[in-house]
Amino acid sequence: MLPSRTVFRSVFSQYQRTHTHRLFFSTNLQRCQHTQASSQDNKSPLEQWRDQISRKKIIEKDVITASQFNLMGNTMNDPIYRNQRLPSTGTELPPAWHLAYFPPRVTEQELSPDGFEQDWKPPAPFHHRMWAGGELEWNPENPLRVGDEARMESTIRDIQFRPAGRRGDSVFIWVDKKISNDKGWVMTESRCWVYVQGTDGHKKEDSSSSNKKEEEVIKPKQPTVLKELPKADFSLDLTPSPILLFRFSALTFNSHLIHYDNIYSTTVEGHRGCLVHGPMSFMLMINELNKHLKTKDDTHYIKSLSYRCRSPLVVNEPIQVQGKAKSDVPGHYDVWVADQNGNMAVKGSAIVGRIGG
Structure with missing residues (x-):
């Protein structure tokens, strides 16, 4: 988060x-004074x-x-x-x-x-x-x-x-x-x-790496089941396959190993498997919200969308791409991608407008 x-x-x-x-510190924060760092060399x-x-x-x-x-x-x-x-x-x-x-x-x-x-x-x-x-x-x-x-x-x-x-x-x-x-x-x-x-797995092997203890290897974090998801206005059930991840990586020229090298993703970075791309989740949310809007009124369009990736989504595990209009704020939607255990792995918020309105 x-x-x-x-x-x-x-x-x-x-x-x-x-x-x-x-x-x-944050580049948006006022710069702090630090006597030991008065010059670039320090x-x-x-x-x-x-x-x-x-x-x-x-x-x-x-x-x-x-x-x-x-x-x-x-x-x-x-x-x-x-x-x-x-x-x-x-x-x-x-x-x-x-x-x-x-x-x-x-x-x-x-x-x-x-x-x-x-x-x-x-x-x-x-x-x-x-x-x-x-x-x-x-x-x-x-x-x-x-x-x-x-x-x-x-x-x-x-x-x-x-x-x-x-x-x-x-x-x-x-x-x-x-x-x-x-x-x-x-x-x-x-x-x-x-x-x-x-991690240790990222470092180049040396004379001591072969003696690395078994407990030093990162173990995949197991998912936990959270409370039930809210009732959605639209929903897409999808199981991201290795082929889908490969095609998206190839199309976007993304060579990050976590998306296609299972051994690297599990043994070095400690995931349960290869990870679904963050921008793929983002695109799925926008695609499904856009389809939902167009079925209701073709003049509706998405003004903006912001999102946070809260936990990884893993290949071959079913997900749900969903969204719901906020009843208390007209023109605003909550959108999310849920993992197989009902965790809201990606959470977003969208603002919707109307052409000519």
Whole structure:
């Protein structure tokens, strides 16, 4: 779960008093005075990285092609754009289908040891990455369309430190990705990653690694059953298969081992199996909410959606993609993805508008 800004301030204040040699804080917080770090040379590697990464900007370009559009339709089993049905030039890209574009264009040698791109990665010991959540807001008057030449600008929104979690200290990083076409702003997708400390399995083998005790190997965390889910207005039952995970990884050029290497995912990172992609959960929620809205009134559209990944979803385990209108707040929906035990593994909130209203 993502730490709130209020919680973070409290946690950081306590951490700073006891760990002044590892000073670190949110980029959105007022900079603290620290007499031992008056110059760049005296700052810790983590502080130096924060200062550098906060100024970083990445600009990428892509063309909204019919082929990628169709491949996403086949991957997600869309009722219209699947099999050989390629969209014509000018066809509007459905919400969140931009995930099929702007792939990480890096060689294998530039990736982390476990396969993810390192554009925003903190220095050691934060070796492992997980998708923690995100937001999406877009312009209904200027959607991406097949044939568009699009531009994406990525910058840091916030950096937060969270000490002493289940996997030790962690760093939460928010990156804003602003996408535009020749008509101007299209959407802003914000992604939140959490970087955690490496495990023994991540380190290169040495003379002592062969003597590693059995209890040092991370054991998969077993799921717990929570209270019953709320009654939903719409629901999709789905069991993510290895093929679905592979296709989504290939389409988005995602080479992170946790999504397709079962041995790595279970023995190194301690999961029950390969993990469903965070952006896949995000896309499933938007797809199902969008279908629900269009069956009621074609003038309804999704203004924005924010979500948090609360617990992992695992391959070959059934999930439910669901949502419900909030009776007390018109135009607002709760959306979620539940795991096989009824846990709300991904929880989101959407704002819905009406064209011309």
